[in-house]
Amino acid sequence: MRVRNAKDLLAGCLFLAFGVAFLILAQDYQLGSARRMGPGYFPVVLSLILIVIGLATVVRSLIVSGLPVRDFSVRALALVTASVVLFGLLVEGVGLGLAVAGLVLAAAPASRNSRPLTALLLAAALGVFCVLVFVKSLGLPFPVLGSWLGG
Amino acid sequence: MDFLANLATGFATALSPENLLYCFLGVLLGTLVGVLPGLGPVATIAMLLPATFALPAETALIMLAGIYYGAQYGGSTTAVLINLPGESSSVVTALDGYRMAQQGRAGAALATAAGASFFAGTVAAFIVAFLAPPLAGVALQFQAPEYFSLLVLGLIASVVLAQGSLLKALGMVVLGLLLSLIGTDVTSGTSRFAFDVPELRDGVKFVVVAMGVFGVAEIVRNLERESARQVLATRISSLMPTREDVGRIVAPILRGTALGSLLGILPGGGALLASFASYALEKKVSPRSAEFGKGAIEGVAAPEAANNAGAQTSFIPMLTLGIPSNPVMALMIGALILQGIRPGPNVMLEQPRLFWGVIVSMWIGNLFLLVMNLPLIGLWVRVLAVPYHLLYPAILVFATVGVLSLSNATFDVHLMALFGVFGYVLAKLDCEPAPLLLGYILGPLMEEYLRRAMTLSRGDPTIFLQRPISAAMLVVAVLAVAAALLPAVNRTRAKAFAE
Numbered sequence: 001m002r003v004r005n006a007k008d009l010l011a012g013c014l015f016l017a018f019g020v021a022f023l024i025l026a027q028d029y030q031l032g033s034a035r036r037m038g039p040g041y042f043p044v045v046l047s048l049i050l051i052v053i054g055l056a057t058v059v060r061s062l063i064v065s066g067l068p069v070r071d072f073s074v075r076a077l078a079l080v081t082a083s084v085v086l087f088g089l090l091v092e093g094v095g096l097g098l099a100v101a102g103l104v105l106a107a108a109p110a111s112r113n114s115r116p117l118t119a120l121l122l123a124a125a126l127g128v129f130c131v132l133v134f135v136k137s138l139g140l141p142f143p144v145l146g147s148w149l150g151g
Numbered sequence: 152m153d154f155l156a157n158l159a160t161g162f163a164t165a166l167s168p169e170n171l172l173y174c175f176l177g178v179l180l181g182t183l184v185g186v187l188p189g190l191g192p193v194a195t196i197a198m199l200l201p202a203t204f205a206l207p208a209e210t211a212l213i214m215l216a217g218i219y220y221g222a223q224y225g226g227s228t229t230a231v232l233i234n235l236p237g238e239s240s241s242v243v244t245a246l247d248g249y250r251m252a253q254q255g256r257a258g259a260a261l262a263t264a265a266g267a268s269f270f271a272g273t274v275a276a277f278i279v280a281f282l283a284p285p286l287a288g289v290a291l292q293f294q295a296p297e298y299f300s301l302l303v304l305g306l307i308a309s310v311v312l313a314q315g316s317l318l319k320a321l322g323m324v325v326l327g328l329l330l331s332l333i334g335t336d337v338t339s340g341t342s343r344f345a346f347d348v349p350e351l352r353d354g355v356k357f358v359v360v361a362m363g364v365f366g367v368a369e370i371v372r373n374l375e376r377e378s379a380r381q382v383l384a385t386r387i388s389s390l391m392p393t394r395e396d397v398g399r400i401v402a403p404i405l406r407g408t409a410l411g412s413l414l415g416i417l418p419g420g421g422a423l424l425a426s427f428a429s430y431a432l433e434k435k436v437s438p439r440s441a442e443f444g445k446g447a448i449e450g451v452a453a454p455e456a457a458n459n460a461g462a463q464t465s466f467i468p469m470l471t472l473g474i475p476s477n478p479v480m481a482l483m484i485g486a487l488i489l490q491g492i493r494p495g496p497n498v499m500l501e502q503p504r505l506f507w508g509v510i511v512s513m514w515i516g517n518l519f520l521l522v523m524n525l526p527l528i529g530l531w532v533r534v535l536a537v538p539y540h541l542l543y544p545a546i547l548v549f550a551t552v553g554v555l556s557l558s559n560a561t562f563d564v565h566l567m568a569l570f571g572v573f574g575y576v577l578a579k580l581d582c583e584p585a586p587l588l589l590g591y592i593l594g595p596l597m598e599e600y601l602r603r604a605m606t607l608s609r610g611d612p613t614i615f616l617q618r619p620i621s622a623a624m625l626v627v628a629v630l631a632v633a634a635a636l637l638p639a640v641n642r643t644r645a646k647a648f649a650e
Contacts, residue, residue: 008319011580015322022329025344029336035610039341042598046329053322060318069579073375077575080371080547081568087551088564096552103551104544110374111540122541126548138202140556 005066012057019050076110083107095146096135101127157507158280164508165515170213173206177214178516181221182524186229186531190546191239192222194366196482197358198553200489208490209505213512215486219479220272220462220513223422224520227264227455228531231257235535240422240458243430247443247450254446259392263400263448264455265524266392271408271456272517275463278412279470279510283499287471290496295603296614300621300628302597305474306590307628308417311635312424313583320586323577327590328597330355337595338602350562357485359554359563360591361478363570364577364584366550370543371575396448403433403453411457415464417476425461426454463513470506471496474593478585481592 003009022043032038083106091099101123108119134140164170184195196215203211226241231248244264251260293301306324313320333344334354345351392400410432411425433453434443443450465476466483473494475481487494492502499506554567574584608614616622 007580008316011319011322011577011582014576014580015326018326018329022344029341029343030339033610034605034612037338037602037605039336039339039343042601043329043332043343046325046332050322050325050329053318053325057318057322071375072579073371076374077371077572080367080374081572083547084367084551084568084571085565088555088561088568091555091561091564100548100552103548107544107547108540110371111543113538113540118541119544122544126545130548130552134552134556138205141559142552142555 003061005061005064006068007066008057008061008064010069012054012059012061015050015054015057017054019047019054023047023051079110080107083110091146092143093146093148095144095149096142097127097131097144098146100130153284154280157284157503158511160503161280161507161511164209164504165213165512170210170508170512171515173210173214174217174512174516175519177217178221178224178519179523181218181223182225182228182520182527182531183534184218185222185225185227185241186534187225187537187542190542191365191369192219193361193478193482194369194546194550195222196479196486197361197366198549200358200482200486201553201556203486204489208487208492208502209508211486211490212483212505212509213516215483216466216509216513217516220459220516221520223455223458223462224265224268224524225531227268227451228261228524228528229535231260231264231451232528232532233535240426240462241454243426243454244451246430247445247447250444250446251448251451256446259396259448260451261525261528263392263396263451265521267400267404267407267452267456268459269517269521270404271411271460272463272520273514274408275412275415275460276510276514276517278460278464279467279513280507282416283467283471283506283510286467287496287499290472293472293496293620295600295607296618296621297624299597299600299604300615300624301472301474302593302600304624304628304631305468305476306586306593307631309477309586309589311631312417313586315581315583317632317635319580319582323582323584323587324590327587328594330360330587331591331594332598337599350560355566356557356563357481357588357592358557359567360570361482361588362550362554363567364574364588365478366546367567367571368574368578368584370547371571372578373539374543392448399439399448400452403437403449404456406432406436407453407456408460411460412464414457415461415476416467422458422462422465426458429453429457459517466509466513469494470498470509473498475589478588481588484592 026040026043026047029040029043030038031040031044083103086106087099087103090102104123104126105119108114131144135142135144165174180195181192184190184192196218199215203215223240226236227244227248230236230241230245231252234245234249236242236245248260248264251257310317310320310324331354333351335342335352342352407429410429414425414428430450430453433449434440437443437449439447439449465480468474468476469480469483473484475484484494492498551564551567554563555561557563577584604614605612615625
């Protein structure tokens, strides 16, 4: 047997994994009956449906051919995701402005057209802009200077 | 006349200075994001959602609606000028619009697009005004079984209308439904799938999921095909279509408006499908079908009318039934819920100012767009010249700060990053995010109605078939799937989305 459609195979496995995981977790909740559904009823039904769909997708991937997964840009994905996580870790410590600047600087290398100087300028501009708009004019309760900086 | 009294209420609301201002801001912002490729109305509305909390409900909805239909205008501008559709619903406009621009008729193409959109928008606003009250009347008699079947129909429609494989779209819907169950079950108070994480007790906010799969993942997808974009300095000579042009576009605009209005009402429909379908229709019925793809003005007029009509009539199921037909409408419902309004047939009776104000504002917004769009084309072209490597950090910052402002929790920010990775992986596997999102927003409602229906019938599942309205909706759902599976339709479907 040969895999003819890698995308379908992976998608099917993903559905299967989620279906099985939700089904196992749902065992902790009362099932109830159709007339009086417990908290476990709907999740169990959905998990079973998802497992069936997952199996069907896997089977189809062995029969119908398709394109392989291409151009998975790990670098861009990692940098963009990391910059968001970095923002979340920093914002309470160093305040909104610096956290925004950190996000921009961390995300900048994800584009091959970025230059260090423009990234710095953009980081500074967006940091100032966010503090002015979100904290000063919209009055959102974000720290301007974080707890690490005595704000 | 009830209708006139309602319209008067609508005009009184929509014409207040504050609402006019926000309507204008909405369509301006909508045009801007429509022009910018890589930033769509879904991400924009999701970003602005927290900020609308401070506004009155009708003002918030008027602005958000303006973003949605404004984006349809902006998307067509870039499609015509640089063959780069800013919105997916303008993809077909680029086919003939860009050819017209190359032939030195960019002005005529843009004027046609704007005029067709305005006409369709006006008609669609009337259709919403006429159709919504009787529909809401019918919906008031709905009970749990009818609502459940309606939700099934809506989800099935989103599957049938999704791009690519039906099976995977169905999987995405079910996955979305499952993910929506994370958090406390309202009926029993049991905390489900929360792993004892306190932040998960209230579930994952819809905006966090939407920003992850549509915002973060979209940025990464744009980065991987980033290239130096060249904006051609297209000279726009005459804006006015010739008399011959006008004669050629009247019928296509009428057909496009009719088809778009119809498809917009369907769950899962909206602007995207409307524009594809109407282009296909025009190509079939037009006496000049050979010119299509070579700069036929009909190929600009019909889909532009259709996508605007579809964008507006997709408000009908949202306003009358409380059911979103696409992710944008799901966000609108999110905005209403933030305001403490439970969407459904009661909105029209209890919030006449909101209901009629939004409808009238659509017409006013279209007028704004018509008047402001043509003079501003020069500005939009300059906006397009902003390279993506300066744009995406800003989009990412606004998305992140927007999510943080939801409840000032960095947990949400990290969750958004996680959904970004998830969304990117799914996109790489050709799994469409729209059905997932629709499932996510409808999941809790669906469980609730299923529970109530089964209690009503004492556990007998045939209740869904015994009640005529419910049975009819399920039959339509089955027919839709069967039709999509027919080889002939399947091929057309593949062809319609191929472009």
